[in-house]
Each structure stands twice: as C-alpha cells, then as structure tokens.
Amino acid sequence: MKSFDLQRMALDKVPLDFLWEVAFRSLYTFVLVFLFLKITGRRGVRQMSLFEVLIILTLGSAAGDVAFYDDVPMLPVFVVFMTLACLYRLAMWLMSHSEKLENLMEGKPAVIIEEGEFAWEKMKAQNMTEFEFFMELRLHGVEHLGQVRLAILETNGQISVYYFPDDLVRPGLSILPEYCSERFERVPEDGDYACIRCSEVLTLNAGAKILCPRCKHHQWVKASTATRVT
Known part of the structure; x- marks a missing residue:
C-alpha cells in the first residue's frame, strides 16, 4: 500500500x-x-x-x-x-x-444552594464541580451566594435560580474568578468570611486561623454583601 x-x-x-x-x-x-x-x-x-x-x-x-x-x-x-x-x-x-x-431514567432535580450556602451534602452527589456551578450562576448574573435563596440543578443540566430581594441579601461566598478575591488562612481583620470550599459564612476576629466547622477546609475569603445589578 x-x-x-x-x-x-x-x-x-x-x-x-x-x-x-x-x-x-x-x-x-x-x-x-x-x-x-x-x-x-x-x-x-x-x-x-x-x-x-x-x-x-x-x-x-x-x-x-x-x-x-x-x-x-x-x-x-x-x-x-x-x-x-x-x-x-x-x-x-x-x-x-x-x-x-x-x-x-430522567434523574431527580437536586437542590445545590439553600439560603445563600451550598447544600454541601447534596452537592457532593452531583457530577459537577463547584467551578462549573459558579460559571452557571455567573451566567445568571450572580456575584456571590448570599444573593441566592435557592438554586436547583435540573435533570437537563440547567440551573434554576431564585433570589433574595435586595434588602434580604446576606453575606456570601464570592463566585467571581479566584484573582478577584484574596484568600486567607489567617484573617486580616474583623468581619464576615466565607469558606472557599463549602461557602459556610462565619464572623471572625482579626488574626483568627481556624478550620471550617462544616468541611474542615482552611482557606477563607471576605464574604460579599453586594446586591444584584439588574
């Protein structure tokens, strides 16, 4: 040949x-x-x-x-x-x-965010990473999880999002790309901080260095309280 x-x-x-x-x-x-x-x-x-x-x-x-x-x-x-x-x-x-x-055959819808935080145990059962969720949420105009009252992963892969009204937005984990928010193992000042893995929000004092009580992760970011821009 x-x-x-x-x-x-x-x-x-x-x-x-x-x-x-x-x-x-x-x-x-x-x-x-x-x-x-x-x-x-x-x-x-x-x-x-x-x-x-x-x-x-x-x-x-x-x-x-x-x-x-x-x-x-x-x-x-x-x-x-x-x-x-x-x-x-x-x-x-x-x-x-x-x-x-x-x-x-079709699967079930899965709740992935409840009251501004990841439904951590339910999310771990899904074959998506938090980064994929973040991308989908950003496409819905979400800046941080504290803006979201409820998010549901539908059986077709889309995410349905239900928002808090602006006056009820709570401190939440920023879902902007990593370079947009500094991460800390020891927090620099008093304030609300979110665990970067499970989104748990705690009020911490300056100098605190703790593991997240929910998922045992060690890195935190300042929790955002920004309202949605529509």
Missing part, C-alpha cells in the same frame, strides 16, 4: 459518482433525524435528558454509517429510526405512569 495515496485517501475503492449518493444519503438521514425530533417534540439539546441524549447518539451512529458507507443499506436504518421513535414514546408513557421509572 502506497503512503499518502491521494486516490485512496479521497475515494478509496468507490467511484467518483458515489459522492452524489453520499449527498443523497446525507439528505435522507437529515430528514430522518428531523422527523424524529418533530415526533418526540424536542427543541434543543439543552432540553434533553440523559435518556434522550442516549437515543440521539444512537441515531447519530446509524445516520453517520448510512451517509457515507456504500455497503450500508438504507431501509434497515429507517427501521432503526422508527424503532427508536416507538421506544421513546413507550418510555415516555411508562415514565408518566411510574415515578420510580421516571427517576431512574
């Missing part, structure tokens, strides 16, 4: 006019995916659960194979799409009649 053989790399053993068939196969699979999404009523990936993403990945594999492999027939792929569409409808019907099955 010749290395860097442009004929082999570009077309291998198929004739040049097979490219027209590839274009037709691609249109065919595009229409099948479009119809599947219309049948299932999905509008975007951000609305999809893990179960739905799994089905889309399976469809993508079938669509990709039939689009450019000349030895993959088109009718069986159509059967794959129709079978998965029926499976999806059946799964949705079963989940609507069984809360246990729905929780198994």
Whole structure:
C-alpha cells in the first residue's frame, strides 16, 4: 500500500459518482433525524435528558454509517429510526405512569444552594464541580451566594435560580474568578468570611486561623454583601 495515496485517501475503492449518493444519503438521514425530533417534540439539546441524549447518539451512529458507507443499506436504518421513535414514546408513557421509572431514567432535580450556602451534602452527589456551578450562576448574573435563596440543578443540566430581594441579601461566598478575591488562612481583620470550599459564612476576629466547622477546609475569603445589578 502506497503512503499518502491521494486516490485512496479521497475515494478509496468507490467511484467518483458515489459522492452524489453520499449527498443523497446525507439528505435522507437529515430528514430522518428531523422527523424524529418533530415526533418526540424536542427543541434543543439543552432540553434533553440523559435518556434522550442516549437515543440521539444512537441515531447519530446509524445516520453517520448510512451517509457515507456504500455497503450500508438504507431501509434497515429507517427501521432503526422508527424503532427508536416507538421506544421513546413507550418510555415516555411508562415514565408518566411510574415515578420510580421516571427517576431512574430522567434523574431527580437536586437542590445545590439553600439560603445563600451550598447544600454541601447534596452537592457532593452531583457530577459537577463547584467551578462549573459558579460559571452557571455567573451566567445568571450572580456575584456571590448570599444573593441566592435557592438554586436547583435540573435533570437537563440547567440551573434554576431564585433570589433574595435586595434588602434580604446576606453575606456570601464570592463566585467571581479566584484573582478577584484574596484568600486567607489567617484573617486580616474583623468581619464576615466565607469558606472557599463549602461557602459556610462565619464572623471572625482579626488574626483568627481556624478550620471550617462544616468541611474542615482552611482557606477563607471576605464574604460579599453586594446586591444584584439588574
């Protein structure tokens, strides 16, 4: 076999006019995916659960194979799409009649912030770091956790945020990037400080050097009391 053989790399053993068939196969699979999404009523990936993403990945594999492999027939792929569409409808019907099955397939929403602090025990069960949460919260216009009364991680990965009114905002952990807030092991002055790991807020005296009573971490930042800018 010749290395860097442009004929082999570009077309291998198929004739040049097979490219027209590839274009037709691609249109065919595009229409099948479009119809599947219309049948299932999905509008975007951000609305999809893990179960739905799994089905889309399976469809993508079938669509990709039939689009450019000349030895993959088109009718069986159509059967794959129709079978998965029926499976999806059946799964949705079963989940609507069984809360246990729905929780198994879709998962449950998880509270990640309560009353301005991380719901620490609940958050540890999620497959996201606090930095990912911080990014999502910043996209909601949150500067520190004391502005947030309740935040819920939904089953589709989005975060629902409910805020304190400005007059009830409490001292909280800043979620701005690290360079925006200095960290301390020994606090320099009296004031409210937040644990950088679990967001516990304590009033500390100047010179205090303690471990967080909640998570045993040793670094603190000044708690922010800024109100939201809307």
